[in-house]
Amino acid sequence: MKLYIVPGAPNARKVQAVVKHLGLNPEIIQKDFFTGDMKKEDYLAINPNAKTPALVDGALKLWESEAINIYLASEKARNNTVFDSDQRPDIMRWQFWSVSHYNRWLGDIVWERIVKPVYNLGECNDDVVTYAMEFFKPFIHVLENHLNGREYMVGTQWTLADYSIAFMEPFIRSELLPFNLSDYPNVQGLYDRMSNNPYWEATAVPPEKMGRAG
Numbered sequence: 001m002k003l004y005i006v007p008g009a010p011n012a013r014k015v016q017a018v019v020k021h022l023g024l025n026p027e028i029i030q031k032d033f034f035t036g037d038m039k040k041e042d043y044l045a046i047n048p049n050a051k052t053p054a055l056v057d058g059a060l061k062l063w064e065s066e067a068i069n070i071y072l073a074s075e076k077a078r079n080n081t082v083f084d085s086d087q088r089p090d091i092m093r094w095q096f097w098s099v100s101h102y103n104r105w106l107g108d109i110v111w112e113r114i115v116k117p118v119y120n121l122g123e124c125n126d127d128v129v130t131y132a133m134e135f136f137k138p139f140i141h142v143l144e145n146h147l148n149g150r151e152y153m154v155g156t157q158w159t160l161a162d163y164s165i166a167f168m169e170p171f172i173r174s175e176l177l178p179f180n181l182s183d184y185p186n187v188q189g190l191y192d193r194m195s196n197n198p199y200w201e202a203t204a205v206p207p208e209k210m211g212r213a214g
């Protein structure tokens with residue numbers, strides 16, 4: 001198996017951490033975020049969206065981080081708990097909620113307020129941030145309430161749902177964001193636990209290597 005990643009990129013780390021959690025050992029191929037590497041023809045044949053992560057397993061070319069995590073946990077690892085069969089409906093519910101609601105808007109906010117200015121990719125569009133915040137706020141309240149009295153999104157151990165929700169962990173405490181995480185102590189607790197999750201920690205890269213292949 002080959003796993004294509006951009007070093008430090010949150011969606012790629014989400015899959016890399018699950019790979020480690022499952023004890024899998026695919027060949028890791030680094031793509032560069034800044035040089036148009038993902039727009040080259042050979043990579044577009046793997047992922048026409050020019051994004052990472054992507055997985056190649058024999059004839060299968062799979063993109064979308066959540067789909068890759070489901071594939072790895074259900075097809076490539078035995079006896080794992082991250083995609084426990086009894087809890088699958090609940091785990092998948094939070095994966096879809098993450099993609100379509102929570103991280104859908106948080107991603108826009110992080111992109112405008114942090115990634116663009118910090119990596120010289122253009123000016124922050126504050127209209128986008130205001131619009132995204134209106135949608136994001138009710139969802140972070142849902143998450144705060146859900147995590148009341150819980151350490152994990154589902155059940156009593158790490159599942160794909162936690163990786164799906166908390167993969168913006170490196171950005172979430174930034175002062176550039178238009179909200180304060182400490183206003184949501186239960187959500188903060190999940191990110192704090194994720195930052196100490198050994199599989200997640202093992203996928204971190206130093207700031208100067210973020211996005212750079214090699």
Ligand SMILES: N[C@@H](CCC(=O)N[C@@H](CS)C(=O)NCC(=O)O)C(=O)O
Pocket residue numbers: 006009010011012033038050051052053063064065066
């Ligand atoms: N929905 C996709 C998102 C993938 C994505 O946006 N990846 C980023 C890195 S975190 C990327 O490759 N961006 C390159 C670009 O947009 O040019 C997934 O979950 O796999």
